[in-house]
Amino acid sequence: MPPSSERLFFPDHSACRTLTATLYDELSQQPIEGRERDFVAGEALWLPHDPADSVCFLRAGQVSVTREDSHGHEVILHVVGPDELFGELCFCSREGGRRNTTARSVGFARAVCLSYSGFLGALRAMPELLEAAVQSFCVRLSDLEERIDVLARQSAEDRIGHLLLHLAASKGEPASEDGAALVRASHDTLARMAAMSRSHVTVTMGRFRQRGLVDYARRTPLTVHLAALREYLADLPDRRRDGP
Amino acid sequence: MPPSSERLFFPDHSACRTLTATLYDELSQQPIEGRERDFVAGEALWLPHDPADSVCFLRAGQVSVTREDSHGHEVILHVVGPDELFGELCFCSREGGRRNTTARSVGFARAVCLSYSGFLGALRAMPELLEAAVQSFCVRLSDLEERIDVLARQSAEDRIGHLLLHLAASKGEPASEDGAALVRASHDTLARMAAMSRSHVTVTMGRFRQRGLVDYARRTPLTVHLAALREYLADLPDRRRDGP
DNA sequence: CGCCCTACGTTGGCGGGCTAACGTTTTAAA
């Protein structure tokens, strides 16, 4: 889609994920110490004080990884989709080897969890798995950097707008219309991703809808008009901070 | 230091880094396609439009990885210290395999860069290197999640306070005083990390200093009184957002 | 010594995002 699109090693993440999925599929059939478990809606995969001693791979469903401060405000760090690796903060988290985050299944979910040694062993045994894992790490890092880029913006339109572009690029589904993407997220979810109040998300999204940058209705997926939104955000007034 | 401190796999990151350093040291003596380069102060290691096709390892100096929006506002994503792996976003960045970030040396710096295939090959060839690389990925992920946790806070004292705690935990040096840590960062740097204005950082830091939570003077490293600051932040008034 | 440059300090004013407190619409459960 970008004007100067050359041949990439992996054009997008779906390729990475498919690769990863296949390999983890083989992996789960190996006799290693990984156990598959099912989770009902809202069940916790781990809590902040749990030891961070395993890596997980999501087979089906959705899992949200959140972090909350002392006052109970919750930030969504990561929404894990099928065939994604997660929980990799293991082995070196600073505060006593604990998770410091909460992982909950959204709806039904099925996940495979591996111990650290089991994970390393599998990486050594299967070269292609190593490649897939590196890809997975890179995707996560890229995702988090993009999240920081979103949170560093101070205007509400800037934050929500760029969050939508990010979600569309990473988890968006193709829309019927051309140059648009479907994003499944409630205003409340967007608020907890952008660290804004829910009502202000609604107000901002309302403005976007009036300008024809997005389309949505109650309980239906958002339609993001990518080019129009991008152009609008680029033309936003320049609020610069104190200079030298 | 935490009350319930059990035996950890790696008590802190210095262990990871030492391990990594040693291994990369061996690595650089292997005849693989990695080349070492020196950079003068302010020189760019890469620019946003450069292809993201290599992994780097910092031997000496400091490198800042930043991202800037369309209006030229700059956010510091990562300050790389000696013996750290960086530039791992390679192989799957969405926008055409470009960096989308800028890496500049702060002062003099020396870095080794490996191609993707060279990196993977080295991981396969040296099992201990694999372990070090996984550690490195985990550190980066943990760091970025903590940054998100900081940026998600809206009060200035909350943001700067938690940023200081984070910096003290990750890059802090032991202070003469007990329960304190030294952090080397200017107000301007803190501002670009917390996405705040420089002047407001100065105001907030001034308040912290008056309360005895930090100590600093011009051009000297900050002294952060960890326990006191933590307690102060926990007692901050509860600004909660609109509930159900 | 005088110069520049960086880093920290200070204030006034203003705008935008949060809080609070509602209302409306739709889905799911009882």
Added chain:
DNA sequence: TTTAAAACGTTAGCCCGCCAACGTAGGGCG
């Protein structure tokens, strides 16, 4: 059906963090 609970919509007011535009302190360099 009734009730409850999400999810989206709206407004008023206030606080706080940004902006602008200064001032001050020191370090490095000629």
